[in-house]
Amino acid sequence: MDLENQKRVKDLTEQHGGENVVVLLGAAEAEAAGLAAETVTNGDPTFAGPLAGVQLGLRVFHAVEPDFKNEVDAGVFDDQIGMMEMVLDVDSIVEEMNSIRSQFVKY
Amino acid sequence: MSYAVVKGAGYVLVHTPDMIFHNGTTQTTERYSNPESEYLKKLPEHFRSYEEVVSYPPNQTYIGTIKPEDLRKYDMPWYDKKVEGADRYGKLGEIMPQEEFLGLMKIVDVFDLVKLEKDFTKEVKTKLGNHPLMTEELVAKLKEGDEIAAIEKAIKEQHAEALYHHNKLVGCVKRAHEIDPNLNAHIIHENLIAKASGVLSFLHLIDKNKLDVKDVDYVIECSEEACGDMNQRGGGNFAKAIAEMVGAVNATGSDTRGFCAAPVHALIQASALVQSGTFENVVVVAGGAVAKLGMNGKDHVKKDMPVLEDVLGGFAVLISKNDGVSPVLRTDLVGRHKVGTGSSPQAVITALITEPLDKGGLKITDINKYSVEMQNPDVTKPAGAGDVPEANYKMIAALGVKRNELERTEVAAFAEKHGMPGWAPTQGHIPSGVPYLGHALEAFKTGEIQRAMIVGKGSLFLARMTNQFDGISIVLENNSGQGAKEASVSEEEVRTMIAEAMRNFASHLSK
Numbered sequence: 001m002d003l004e005n006q007k008r009v010k011d012l013t014e015q016h017g018g019e020n021v022v023v024l025l026g027a028a029e030a031e032a033a034g035l036a037a038e039t040v041t042n043g044d045p046t047f048a049g050p051l052a053g054v055q056l057g058l059r060v061f062h063a064v065e066p067d068f069k070n071e072v073d074a075g076v077f078d079d080q081i082g083m084m085e086m087v088l089d090v091d092s093i094v095e096e097m098n099s100i101r102s103q104f105v106k107y
Numbered sequence: 108m109s110y111a112v113v114k115g116a117g118y119v120l121v122h123t124p125d126m127i128f129h130n131g132t133t134q135t136t137e138r139y140s141n142p143e144s145e146y147l148k149k150l151p152e153h154f155r156s157y158e159e160v161v162s163y164p165p166n167q168t169y170i171g172t173i174k175p176e177d178l179r180k181y182d183m184p185w186y187d188k189k190v191e192g193a194d195r196y197g198k199l200g201e202i203m204p205q206e207e208f209l210g211l212m213k214i215v216d217v218f219d220l221v222k223l224e225k226d227f228t229k230e231v232k233t234k235l236g237n238h239p240l241m242t243e244e245l246v247a248k249l250k251e252g253d254e255i256a257a258i259e260k261a262i263k264e265q266h267a268e269a270l271y272h273h274n275k276l277v278g279c280v281k282r283a284h285e286i287d288p289n290l291n292a293h294i295i296h297e298n299l300i301a302k303a304s305g306v307l308s309f310l311h312l313i314d315k316n317k318l319d320v321k322d323v324d325y326v327i328e329c330s331e332e333a334c335g336d337m338n339q340r341g342g343g344n345f346a347k348a349i350a351e352m353v354g355a356v357n358a359t360g361s362d363t364r365g366f367c368a369a370p371v372h373a374l375i376q377a378s379a380l381v382q383s384g385t386f387e388n389v390v391v392v393a394g395g396a397v398a399k400l401g402m403n404g405k406d407h408v409k410k411d412m413p414v415l416e417d418v419l420g421g422f423a424v425l426i427s428k429n430d431g432v433s434p435v436l437r438t439d440l441v442g443r444h445k446v447g448t449g450s451s452p453q454a455v456i457t458a459l460i461t462e463p464l465d466k467g468g469l470k471i472t473d474i475n476k477y478s479v480e481m482q483n484p485d486v487t488k489p490a491g492a493g494d495v496p497e498a499n500y501k502m503i504a505a506l507g508v509k510r511n512e513l514e515r516t517e518v519a520a521f522a523e524k525h526g527m528p529g530w531a532p533t534q535g536h537i538p539s540g541v542p543y544l545g546h547a548l549e550a551f552k553t554g555e556i557q558r559a560m561i562v563g564k565g566s567l568f569l570a571r572m573t574n575q576f577d578g579i580s581i582v583l584e585n586n587s588g589q590g591a592k593e594a595s596v597s598e599e600e601v602r603t604m605i606a607e608a609m610r611n612f613a614s615h616l617s618k
Contacts (some may be wrong), residue, residue, distance in 0.1 A: 029491075083506050084502070086505040086515075
């Protein structure tokens with residue numbers, strides 16, 4: 001996750017409290033989604049950004065996960081994400097996200 | 108009004124290993140933040156030789172020796188594959204070695220800012236003297252060279268940017284002003300590199316297409332650099348500076364910017380200028396970006412592979428009035444990412460791909476080849492950025508499925524049929540749609556394709572002026588006299604009207 005985004009997530013969490021923040025990812029690959037999810041839960045694994053060593057433990061989902069999909073209007077989802085859902089390897093993204101959540105999410 | 112055509116193209120690569128180390132931002136940033144970096148120590152071991160760069164299959168594709176589709180015959184990764192008997196010159200351009208390019212930087216410098224050492228100058232003079240496109244007049248601009256002591260002094264005392272060849276100091280680029288940050292040695296160095304590689308591309312465009320450079324009316328330069336002084340950071344104008352160097356005495360020009368999307372913006376502007384009759388011959392040109400050398404070098408070194416971002420890229424394309432033969436630029440089938448489009452991939456692909464198709468009543472499968480961001484996956488995959496063209500083709504195909512123009516089972520094969528593997532160096536603006544134009548001219552000629560779409564995308568948010576993304580696209584079509592018919596009909600109509608008016612007038616007189 002780039003340094004600017006790490007800073008934004010950190011600032012928003014400080015402002016609103018971790019229990020009120022959900023991070024939604026749109027990464028194209030499971031590995032990249034996992035790294036971003038790890039960053040906002042267990043801290044920046046590359047130790048380069050503002051979240052290095054900061055364990056926010058935020059709830060985090062990918063836009064193609066059923067947890068998110070079931071919460072939004074089906075028509076809007078289809079318009080905005082339907083195409084990418086077809087292109088991405090959804091199963092491996094879900095698996096990766098579940099693995100990160102089960103280890104590090106506090107809320 | 109008749110559509111404009113793509114008349115010719117020229118492409119160049121320049122192998123610049125020393126510049127990876129000294130000028131690529133990944134490396135300069137590392138040196139700044141971690142001077143004792145292990146990465147910087149290991150980096151030179153991962154540089155390729157000039158011969159390796161010349162025989163690298165994607166590079167031979169860029170200069171027109173191999174068809175993009177034929178790259179598939181080489182198993183990935185490509186960096187350990189060779190094109191047997193590869194030559195530095197191809198049908199569309201060349202791969203220039205570093206020492207000749209340093210000489211070319213001196214040649215295109217009109218303010219005596221580049222200093223090259225005497226013996227090095229002598230060596231380069233001989234080499235450039237044998238270059239098929241370097242005239243005596245150009246080579247003479249190398250002059251005799253400078254003493255190494257004067258070069259060292261300029262670097263030590265006046266912040267000149269050092270020029271190295273094979274790790275040896277051979278020259279420098281001086282600052283053009285003592286305190287103006289926009290004319291410091293770093294910026295002059297960067298800009299002279301863009302200018303020199305733009306000039307080389309332009310020279311190849313003229314040569315490969317047997318053009319008379321005096322016929323060029325206008326030049327649009329679309330690289331990613333900015334030239335100006337402290338009162339106007341990007342005042343310009345690379346276009347005219349390049350035109351002057353190549354002897355385009357009847358041309359003026361201007362610079363167009365839009366990050367990686369700029370070449371396609373420029374292509375559409377050029378088509379409009381020609382189609383409107385303002386100019387007959389417009390050249391779109393761009394040189395390379397030295398800052399991007401070795402951009403993914405850390406990943407390449409970590410994966411123990413050669414640093415593949417070791418070349419600067421350049422291209423030049425001529426857009427001319429309809430000759431009845433060359434492929435036409437369908438200015439009525441243009442897609443664009445609008446301010447209100449939104450940033451989801453689906454919105455972007457719809458705006459760039461299907462909106463222009465809908466205007467022409469075309470289906471996704473009516474375009475034979477989509478030229479998207481043709482980034483070489485050999486470079487991007489090891490860096491975790493995936494296969495960019497492949498990802499684009501998947502998105503286009505998925506949109507096709509959503510529009511019921513394609514079966515879901517056809518998505519996987521779509522890239523093979525309507526796409527190409529990426530071959531362009533990750534020089535930002537260089538991969539963006541335009542690398543295919545030269546190959547497309549050939550494919551139209553042989554009847555292999557009837558239509559192609561050229562797509563450019565740009566990350567505007569990097570300049571911190573907007574959060575917007577950008578993209579623009581245009582359809583290229585086989586020349587079947589389309590658009591020209593409309594003009595001849597109206598001409599005929601005018602003639603009939605005049606004749607009728609004269610008959611009426613005559614009948615009035617006779618009354």
